[in-house]
Amino acid sequence: MSDLFTPEHEQLRASVRSFVTKELAPHAEQWDRDESFPREIFERVGELGYFGMKYPEEIGGSGPDALADVVVIEEFARIGSGGVSAALGAHKDLACLYIYNFGTPEQHERWLRPSLEGKAIGALGVTEPDAGSDVAGLRTTARADGNDWIIDGSKTFITNGAWADYVVVAAKTDPDAGHSGLTLFVVDKDTPGFEARRIRMLGWRPSQTGELSFSGVRVPDSHRLGEIGGGFYAIMRNFAWERLCMALGAVAGATRTYEMAKNYALEREAFGRPVGKFQVWRHRFADMATRIEAARALTYRALRAYVEGEDPIREVAMAKLYTNDLAFQVADECVQIHGGYGYMMEFPAQRAWRDTRLGPIGGGTSEIMKEIIGKTYGL
Amino acid sequence: MSSWPFSSEHEELRAQIRAFVSKELAPHAEEWEEQGDFPDLVFTRLGELGFLGLSYPEEYGGGGGDYLCNIVLAEEMAGCLSGGVAMAVAVQTDMAVPPLYKFGTEEQKKRYLIPAIKGEKIFCLGITEPDAGSDVQNVRTTAVKTEGGWVINGRKIFITNGRRADAMTLVARTDRDAGHQGISLFVVDTDTPGYKVERVLDKVGMRTSDTGEISFTDMFVPDEALLGKEGEGFYNISWELQGERLIGAAGTIAGARRQFEAALAYAKERETFGKPIGKHQVIRHYLADMATEIEAAQQLVYHAAVLVNRGEYPVREISMAKLLTGEVAWKVSDRTLQIFGGHGYAMEMPIQRAWRDTRLIRIGGGTDEVMREIIGRMEGL
Numbered sequence: 001m002s003d004l005f006t007p008e009h010e011q012l013r014a015s016v017r018s019f020v021t022k023e024l025a026p027h028a029e030q031w032d033r034d035e036s037f038p039r040e041i042f043e044r045v046g047e048l049g050y051f052g053m054k055y056p057e058e059i060g061g062s063g064p065d066a067l068a069d070v071v072v073i074e075e076f077a078r079i080g081s082g083g084v085s086a087a088l089g090a091h092k093d094l095a096c097l098y099i100y101n102f103g104t105p106e107q108h109e110r111w112l113r114p115s116l117e118g119k120a121i122g123a124l125g126v127t128e129p130d131a132g133s134d135v136a137g138l139r140t141t142a143r144a145d146g147n148d149w150i151i152d153g154s155k156t157f158i159t160n161g162a163w164a165d166y167v168v169v170a171a172k173t174d175p176d177a178g179h180s181g182l183t184l185f186v187v188d189k190d191t192p193g194f195e196a197r198r199i200r201m202l203g204w205r206p207s208q209t210g211e212l213s214f215s216g217v218r219v220p221d222s223h224r225l226g227e228i229g230g231g232f233y234a235i236m237r238n239f240a241w242e243r244l245c246m247a248l249g250a251v252a253g254a255t256r257t258y259e260m261a262k263n264y265a266l267e268r269e270a271f272g273r274p275v276g277k278f279q280v281w282r283h284r285f286a287d288m289a290t291r292i293e294a295a296r297a298l299t300y301r302a303l304r305a306y307v308e309g310e311d312p313i314r315e316v317a318m319a320k321l322y323t324n325d326l327a328f329q330v331a332d333e334c335v336q337i338h339g340g341y342g343y344m345m346e347f348p349a350q351r352a353w354r355d356t357r358l359g360p361i362g363g364g365t366s367e368i369m370k371e372i373i374g375k376t377y378g379l
Numbered sequence: 380m381s382s383w384p385f386s387s388e389h390e391e392l393r394a395q396i397r398a399f400v401s402k403e404l405a406p407h408a409e410e411w412e413e414q415g416d417f418p419d420l421v422f423t424r425l426g427e428l429g430f431l432g433l434s435y436p437e438e439y440g441g442g443g444g445d446y447l448c449n450i451v452l453a454e455e456m457a458g459c460l461s462g463g464v465a466m467a468v469a470v471q472t473d474m475a476v477p478p479l480y481k482f483g484t485e486e487q488k489k490r491y492l493i494p495a496i497k498g499e500k501i502f503c504l505g506i507t508e509p510d511a512g513s514d515v516q517n518v519r520t521t522a523v524k525t526e527g528g529w530v531i532n533g534r535k536i537f538i539t540n541g542r543r544a545d546a547m548t549l550v551a552r553t554d555r556d557a558g559h560q561g562i563s564l565f566v567v568d569t570d571t572p573g574y575k576v577e578r579v580l581d582k583v584g585m586r587t588s589d590t591g592e593i594s595f596t597d598m599f600v601p602d603e604a605l606l607g608k609e610g611e612g613f614y615n616i617s618w619e620l621q622g623e624r625l626i627g628a629a630g631t632i633a634g635a636r637r638q639f640e641a642a643l644a645y646a647k648e649r650e651t652f653g654k655p656i657g658k659h660q661v662i663r664h665y666l667a668d669m670a671t672e673i674e675a676a677q678q679l680v681y682h683a684a685v686l687v688n689r690g691e692y693p694v695r696e697i698s699m700a701k702l703l704t705g706e707v708a709w710k711v712s713d714r715t716l717q718i719f720g721g722h723g724y725a726m727e728m729p730i731q732r733a734w735r736d737t738r739l740i741r742i743g744g745g746t747d748e749v750m751r752e753i754i755g756r757m758e759g760l
Contacts, residue, residue, distance in 0.1 A: 003685070262758065282755030283748070289758055290679075290699040297678035298671075301383075308381055318671040373670055374663035377643055 009071050016075035028081040031206040037084050046118020051092045059108045060116040066307050077252035082355025083206035090159035093245045095122025098168045102226035102234050123164035125155035133368045142171035151217040161210025162198045170231050182231030186223045193217040203354030243320040246363045247299040250323035254292050254330045257352045261334040288330050295323045314376040321369035324359030331356040384685050389451050396455040404459035411587045417464050426498020440496045446688045453626045454633035462736030463587030470539045473626035475502035475548045478619050482607030503544035505535040513749040516559050522551040528601040534594045541591020542579050544569050550616050562612035565604045573598030584735030623744050624701040628680050631740045635708035638733050639669050642715040669711050676707040695757045702750035705740035712737040
């Protein structure tokens with residue numbers, strides 16, 4: 001066990017795990033078929049305080065303790081549904097975190113408090129059809145009109161986008177100012193001119209991922225989050241946590257998938273013995289276990305620096321890259337060990353395989369991570 | 380970045396070792412490589428400076444430090460630019476000598492441990508035989524009890540420090556029918572009658588290291604040569620192998636990081652098609668991959684080292700660290716050679732040497748395949 005966590009964290013882990021095992025994991029398959037899950041799950045998670053670990057009590061949180069939040073992230077990966085853990089995570093670690101970090105006390109009351117209670121669902125809208133990690137290339141605009149702002153444009157691949165009560169939107173307030181022309185706004189779902197459409201996906205099916213359009217969406221200045229022109233900086237600042245979350249989830253998910261594969265390997269017999277006892281499989285499991293352990297050590301290294309107040313850009317990018325590439329490889333091995341059953345929709349291996357394929361794409365692709373890492377070395 | 384898991388004392392030690400390595404070892408790397416040898420003086424100097432006994436108690440001349448001090452030494456020794464020299468020293472500090480401290484009598488500690496820490500007695504470790512390596516229970520060297528001692532017959536191969544050693548920590552079978560429990564350890568002076576260095580092996584890499592094949596013919600050793608209890612050799616050498624593998628992993632990944640740094644510097648300087656090659660995206664991504672894999676393997680080594688430092692016996696994590704560092708270092712050395720292009724292939728550059736030296740890591744101390752067997756079995760497979 002890592003020395004990062006205290007005995008209290010381990011108690012929390014046991015509680016979250018028990019909740020996940022009893023109330024979420026048994027429904028993972030059905031929710032995947034439904035391509036949705038009950039909104040009440042948000043309220044239940046809110047009631048248990050699991051959205052609020054890194055937020056202070058005065059705004060409805062149960063912290064602040066970033067490592068307690070890490071425990072929640074790791075255990076939510078055991079739901080066995082990338083879509084559900086992504087939806088809960090996009091709410092807790094993207095929407096809520098932006099409001100907390102850049103919002104005024106009034107904005108905290110209006111959006112953050114109900115979010116931590118699970119009564120409002122949030123989404124973050126940065127990516128657009130023509131720009132993702134290339135944040136400076138965003139085209140959605142917000143034009144000042146008296147005391148209001150008029151937002152026009154579109155966003156896509158927005159987790160929770162299709163059912164969110166509000167969306168934190170990045171829009172250009174000064175199209176000629178490059179990085180410093182980007183500003184954040186909160187848009188409520190019932191605002192005229194705002195529309196959301198579900199996107200069907202290969203994996204992460206229950207995540208309510210949507211495409212959003214904004215046609216003359218009018219919001220008052222009280223919906224502006226942070227400084228005018230401060231959007232780019234805000235996005236950059238939150239990337240570290242977002243990517244750490246993805247790395248933590250990937251390692252915990254890979255561990256779970258590995259266990260699923262190993263259990264099957266010990267149960268299924270061929271030629272008179274469990275398939276896991278054949279040397280080739282023993283070695284493939286050894287390779288997986290080794291890389292999972294290294295991935296966890298790498299992620300905890302970045303996490304340790306992050307909680308000590310550093311901005312470990314390089315280490316976070318490495319962790320995001322390594323863990324998400326690995327999680328997919330482990331899921332692919334999991335499909336392989338299951339043979340024909342691995343290919344069947346009634347077995348969970350294929351879901352892990354489809355869900356983990358997003359890891360090397362979302363939150364900045366593996367190629368973008370390599371660009372970032374290369375840049376930190378002056379390349 | 381915070382320097383976890385190291386303290387400021389570790390960092391001071393690191394600076395001292397680094398100064399020594401860069402002044403007294405690295406400048407001779409080329410010359411020693413050409414000779415296929417290095418002077419015993421290296422041990423003497425390391426001993427004088429206290430680097431051979433960093434974590435042993437002061438009463439034996441040690442530095443009284445913790446296990447992480449050994450990791451620091453292994454990491455800094457990678458800077459000597461000769462895998463063979465670093466390996467020879469690691470055999471002394473973390474392979475052949477630790478069993479003397481852990482299992483030896485006071486008398487044995489006085490006679491062997493103290494001079495080993497001073498660098499006055501060079502050690503080698505006799506496990507591997509022509510027909511048994513990681514499969515320790517199949518060693519065929521026998522020690523037969525006789526009046527006042529033991530008579531040893533057999534043969535050992537791939538023995539690092541095999542020509543220069545003053546003493547050997549030896550694994551032999553003391554009971555033919557007792558399986559695991561028929562193995563014992565001995566500490567043997569190499570000038571004992573019947574001890575013979577048959578030859579020094581010619582190797583593709585690690586060329587400064589004197590790797591020997593050694594035979595024992597009716598070699599009599601006194602009762603005091605038995606190290607630890609009779610019949611416990613298998614367990615005791617399994618303990619030794621954990622330290623061997625983890626120190627190997629630490630040195631290996633430190634070497635890989637040096638390779639990466641050399642590749643990075645070259646990628647910034649060498650131009651093709653009007654820009655430094657590192658500014659071509661594919662090379663940039665090669666380097667990003669190398670750095671990421673090094674960091675992951677490095678953190679796995681630290682994770683295992685912290686567990687050891689806490690007094691745990693993390694066979695699983697050590698085996699993983701040994702496996703992953705070897706694979707990563709080998710891949711990194713090959714990518715580095717690729718980035719250096721024709722220069723990487725030229726004998727006048729040290730790049731090819733690292734490539735040759737690194738290849739051993741996936742074989743020595745237990746092959747990749749043996750590591751996977753251990754890990755897989757510990758996973759219940």
